[in-house]
Amino acid sequence: MSMIAVRQHQHGDIDQLHPEQVDIPQPGPGQVLIRLHAAGVNPVDTYIRAGTNGYSAAMPHTPGLDGAGIIEALGDDQHHFQKGDRVYVAGTITGTSAQYALARIDQVHPLPDNVSFEQGACLGIPCATAWRALFQRGQAKAGETVLIHGASGAVGLAAVQLALAAGLTVIGTAGTEQGRELIRQQGAHLVLDHHDDTHLEELLAWTHGKGVNLTLEMLANINLGHDLSALAFGGRVVVIGSRGTVTINPRDLMKRDASIVGMSLFNASADEMNSIHAALYAALASKTLQPVISKSFPLGRLGEAHTAVLEPGAQGNIVVTIE
Numbered sequence: 001m002s003m004i005a006v007r008q009h010q011h012g013d014i015d016q017l018h019p020e021q022v023d024i025p026q027p028g029p030g031q032v033l034i035r036l037h038a039a040g041v042n043p044v045d046t047y048i049r050a051g052t053n054g055y056s057a058a059m060p061h062t063p064g065l066d067g068a069g070i071i072e073a074l075g076d077d078q079h080h081f082q083k084g085d086r087v088y089v090a091g092t093i094t095g096t097s098a099q100y101a102l103a104r105i106d107q108v109h110p111l112p113d114n115v116s117f118e119q120g121a122c123l124g125i126p127c128a129t130a131w132r133a134l135f136q137r138g139q140a141k142a143g144e145t146v147l148i149h150g151a152s153g154a155v156g157l158a159a160v161q162l163a164l165a166a167g168l169t170v171i172g173t174a175g176t177e178q179g180r181e182l183i184r185q186q187g188a189h190l191v192l193d194h195h196d197d198t199h200l201e202e203l204l205a206w207t208h209g210k211g212v213n214l215t216l217e218m219l220a221n222i223n224l225g226h227d228l229s230a231l232a233f234g235g236r237v238v239v240i241g242s243r244g245t246v247t248i249n250p251r252d253l254m255k256r257d258a259s260i261v262g263m264s265l266f267n268a269s270a271d272e273m274n275s276i277h278a279a280l281y282a283a284l285a286s287k288t289l290q291p292v293i294s295k296s297f298p299l300g301r302l303g304e305a306h307t308a309v310l311e312p313g314a315q316g317n318i319v320v321t322i323e
Helices: 043-050 123-137 154-165 177-186 199-206 220-230 250-254 268-285 300-307
Strands: 004-005 018-023 031-042 068-074 086-090 100-104 108-112 145-148 170-175 190-193 212-217 231-239 259-262 291-299 319-321
Touching: 004 300, 031 086, 031 123, 031 300, 068 100, 068 123, 086 300, 108 268, 123 154, 123 212, 123 231, 123 268, 145 154, 154 170, 154 177, 154 212, 154 268, 170 177, 170 199, 177 190, 190 199, 199 220, 212 220, 220 231, 220 250, 250 300, 291 300, 300 319
Parallel strands: 145 170, 145 212, 170 190, 212 231, 231 259, 291 319
Antiparallel strands: 004 018, 031 068, 031 100, 031 319, 068 086, 086 108
């Protein structure tokens, strides 16, 4: 039996991506075969494809870490899954830009019936990153105020929804009016234009000079030095993304007893990942987490999806649909 999978045979640009006919993999012990209906596209997929930012892949490589579909076959019965179950994957063995993907049991998670496969394909990296940044690294608590930079992107929108559900006051920023309107629609209490040089002054005025308890920073090389001046006493900044170096004034940290922490989803322990995905299931089932799809492409146009996910002015998740 064969399937269509998008593969590359060397690192490079999107012209290295080609649909190919390959054998359907078969699950061994501790593995699951999923018939995919959708795959998520994240910036890290493009870094792996290109071999940049410290990422690489063994060739031939099928891109994609996230996806959702139905269990087709099981390597054993030493778990709670059954053939036909709706699931999403957070990482796979063979890649999600294909009609089928092979995954380890620990990479497979149940998908509530009220969540579409396209939304399920947005969970593994964006939503798990948002949860880890807010609650594991940022130690967010009900009643606190959080600033989410780049809140119209895939991670940012998930963070807005999760923070609101947890009882935080949410301030979100975006660089376009369409992005800011999307953040307003999600229920953020204050929405700012991060291209406006006075946006942090507006934040401080809105918080009556107190500042924010927590900042989620998607572009630290641009914003981190400014973020510190908008922190409350004991405030924290979680660095989720950066594309270069930055200069800060340590006194902005010292006088506030503030802290900066980095995070990568790939550093999470097995126990932390279990906690994240249990929380995401509950949020999905209760509809407090509803991933927003920005653009959808068919599998044969994966290269266009890789281009779209790096464009500025993000407004949600990029997915590919798989027939």
